Amino acid sequence: MIQDLRKDLKRNQKNCSSVKTEMEKGFWTFTDFFENGKNPMFIIDIDTHQYLNVNQQFAKNRVELEKVLAFFETEIIGKDEIQSSQFNQGEKIFLFNPIYQTNRKALIQIIELSNSQPNIDYKNGFQKHPFEDISINKELFNTLPIGLVHTNKEFESVWFNEKFKILFGRGVDKNFNFLDAIYVKNISQFWNKIEKLNEEGGYVNFSFVIHNVKQSDEIFINATAISIGKQHNLGEGFIFILEDRTENMHFSEEITKQNLALNQINHELDKFLYSVSHNIRGPIASLEGLLKVIEISDVQTVNELKHHLRLNLRLLNGFVSDISNVATNIHTHVNLEEVNLRDVLEQMVLFVDNIYDINPKVTFDIADNYKVKTDSDRFGIILKSLLKNSFQYRDSRKDKFEIDIRVTRNEDFHLIELTDNGIGISEKVKPFIFDMFYRGTELSTGNGMGLYNSREVLKKIGGTINIESKEREWTKAKIYLPLKV
Template identity: 60%
Template sequence: MIEHLDHKLIKNLNVPFSVNQDMDKSFIAFADVFENCNDPMFIIDLDSCKILKINDEFLKNKELLSDALDYFKNKVEEFGLNQTINFQADGFKIYFNKLYNSDGKALVQILNLEKFNLENKATKSENHFLASLNKNKLLNKIPSGIIFTNDEFESIWYNERIKQLFGREFENRFKFIDAIYIKDISAFWNKINKLKSGLQEISFSCVIRNFSKSKEIFIDATVVKVDSIEKSDNGYVFILKDVTENIHFSEEITKQNLALNQINHELDKFLYSVSHNIRGPVASLEGLLKVIEISDVQTVNELKHHLRLNLRLLNGFVNDISNVATNIHTHVNLKEVNLRDLVEQLILFVNNIYNLKPKVTLKIPNDYSIRTDDDRLEIIIKYILKNSFQYRDTGKDAFKIEVSVTQNEDFHLIEITDNGIGIPEKVKPHIFDMFYRGTELSNGNGMGLYNSREILKKIGGTMNVESKDREWTTAKIYLPINNKE
């Protein structure tokens, strides 16, 4: 079998058999790692299933890999290279890990899973797949960003390119989906559902904000579902390709087009909302006025509460629409803002509306200053605080709010945490959608978090929300350190 394998390999090579020969142009970035990797690697032509190149580690292990390679080729011929391929014999189990493919060729790494079993006995919390990622220097040299998440899209591992694309470091297990902008979020979730149902791979486009460069990066992304190695490995691998330079319009025209699309989108939403958010209260007011015309004084006094409620709903909706328009058309005005003073004023303001006295903890230095647009930041924090008050848990002994701030060299992180009713899992994917109301307790118009994130984009920031149902919610606001108008 060994001689047969050698014969097949040599026969299928169109150039002298050597691991040091020049690689194809699309694979040239991997040449050094390919030749020096501690795991067996090979390049295969996916159409003919011919092995084009192998590295030294492959040669050293060819006796063990003969049967496995035949099994791999059969699977590729039958299903292609879009599914997990494992091979197992007596006391021997390997995983064929596709690292890169281009022009009908694929770069494949062979991982010895039994080897990982032995190495990970001392650290059982690290699974096989992550062990291979952490040991693999190749993935940090690939020009594409690669991030591995769990089923909840929380980051578990990412390569150096991800940090370059975003221009910043991330906290442990950050929510990857909240860190990107997807224009058609509904279509994205439909694709994810298909991926969960058995589709091997999906693609989508998105935009990310590079914090260090204060610019937008246009991304073509591919998502592959990872499973069947171990339960703890289940999740998704996102491969991000920067296609900013491939856009044929100038940067200014691109920004104008994006702004125009956003305005058109907001206009469509506005027209839709008129019938659902204004017509209802107006109809109620008309009905109340007709009742008042035929009622006595006592009944009129009882109806005043309903009049005030409908007027408050109308006024709140008009204010929210005004904030959308103001954010789109008003120039960003940066100034130094004392964060602690601003937060204290807003807590007092919201408390006066709801007439409650929460236990407030402020972990903000007295002289903490942020250079930002104070009007926009005020709207954002006010929205979040209103949510904390509105969705408090009346069954708990005390209503608590904590506001803290930290920073690194790239951004300020403002965290607002409450011990309210939390957010159910099924609601989380939709909380940033315009006009979405995720609970029967909501008496607003579903624009708070949508407005907050849109306003944050205008001043170069972003946000995400983490929550545990019935226990707590934390809104995280990221503002760039070096903000420029």
Template identity: 70%
Template structure:
């Protein structure tokens, strides 16, 4: 049984040992560490508590910790899962330190401690100090770990690393790869302070850094632990770095935060939407009910005069229902991209809006009659109609005539449609809110506050965006950006 365990151990190690002379030397160092190490060690079967193998120091010093060993065996039976435990014998304190475990077997190191030492701290330091040396007895296990591990010399040049370490960088790592040169540490002075402390005091230090993964072309966020090696055993002096990839946790946390913010925004807009829908429908309906009551007691001449107000309220109600329908359509209907003549779409919307207001404005077109874009004609029409209605509704009555300029330009990325009017403009205090749902920026507004909000939402579906510029009492310019390649 002992021979089989040793054979498996050796075969696993040989499978992962490089033909490089230095790696062969490391293999001999690990073998030497167990057989002729400074501390007593033994291999035990965790199921039967049977000793499978012991080293020379265990045989020589067996009498010094014999009673403590008996207590340790009882401890295994009680807890089964091996942890570092300490026992006293003849005024001495012994720490039974588990440094390797595989397939129901464990390698235990017996350390003699000075009485009254903080054994928890010492255990942590010793476990870290020997982590790499002992675990490399089975490189198969190390290559299956989710953490990256690298052993470097004093100049931080790699002597050995596991498969996870290699995958974190996303490229083939060259010989004598300098670990420090390949990472980004936010506070480099603090990092070197920790390394200096590590050299002076030993133990271990923790820090964070970023790796650029070449294969994924992405940043990998790492939490690392480092400790020095080689000063007690046969490994070349240097450092061990254990790297934990925290990118997924970080991205997950950020994504959850974004989703919560988005959900809060949706809930807020939904509450506002329901309230405003009720308000905007209730107003015209109440006016219609009042007008009908007046009509019931009025003569024919008065009824004819009230017809205008009836039509106005019905128009407002119909306009609001149409806007709500546009919102629903934009959300649930697929975008139908096709080549459309921009001049034709805009001229149709000009005729439609002018028919409502009957103002006959002076309109300047700077759009070639053959200019085409690839977009959804119905959605673009809704946007243009909204912007033109604002031009008509917020005209400056002090000026002789309403003037509207409509032009288009193009670069390699987008079409830019600009609609400029000489109306009343937008005040600075109102500008930040003009795209909010149901917002009305002036007492002149007779709409429902859905126009610009809905237009920008539609533009998102088209892959575009919108910007409004204005100089109060002088002009307003709406700029629509539509992508060239869709």
């Protein structure tokens, strides 16, 4: 069998490469341990018994190992998993110790034992712990990305690596009780697993939480507990392998949040598409109806219908403009420049006044040369939308239509207040005024995009907006623009 080993290795080179890669992925620091270790080691296919790779010590001692390898191959026939086992050869005892198993492949270490083993009592210092032995490579275990702790049957720690101390975030001494420092959610299930481990050997998996004192945070651990004893050249007890899953837990929470946000976006998109079709379909249907009436009407009637044609075309144009503003705000970069705020305000009032052909009494409380640094196009969209609301929802029962515009500043922001004496906003609709396509009154002839778009545009330039109102008396829009952008 040994003579054919090289042929087997060559024939299974491709398989060997994949196995090494897979094993290094989980325990990357075992590479040096495997290649240059003191003890013979090999990787074997559990199903076919083919040797996929061997280290230097195995190659050097292949003749001496031939008999015990034959015993080992017989022992693992039909086994789903390789357990530790010992074989005698003359005066020597060889321990076949499975270090790692995955995907029906196993990494086996062969340790030569003496027939007269000394008493093992690491706790009281009779013998140095094997993991402290330089031949086992102490540095290897301390640089592993997983925590390792060896405990006795009472779960008092006998040895642990550096990662274990980092996970616990506190000073940890030998004889430290491992179970006292962890929180297991289902403790009865945990003890059932430990009882099974004591009776049947092998290993069990479970999860727990550590409160890391240094980080003041909870650390989520996936653990594997392995029952060990003298057959492993160790005192009876357990090896616990601890894998930090905290980042994965947080990542999972973040994915959940992102999924919720995505669902919200999809909901808004569905609502957006429905409302777009509704807002376009209405004016188009009106135009079609007006055209049919025009076809059968005299000149005088046609002239009377012109007003309705203009109104529907204005609604369509306004809606397309609002949709365009939404797209522009999303996809174009913010272009900051210094502007004269008084000039911008006066221009917007004049623009809206021309649309509605109404002459309100407008009062400005702002310095002539008041400068702000902002995106003038986006700021113009906001002012135009707010002023349109003032004009549209003016109170026709009042003698005068008035708009008061006041600008102040503090150390953090500019405050622009637009107050009108219109119909105001009722308390029951105030919570919804910034929702897309929301219309708070039957007097509305718009598309419900104005305040929604104003808020979204303001977010883009670092500002916020607040609306205050008293029904039937007044409405005040308060725009906050940051001084530093």
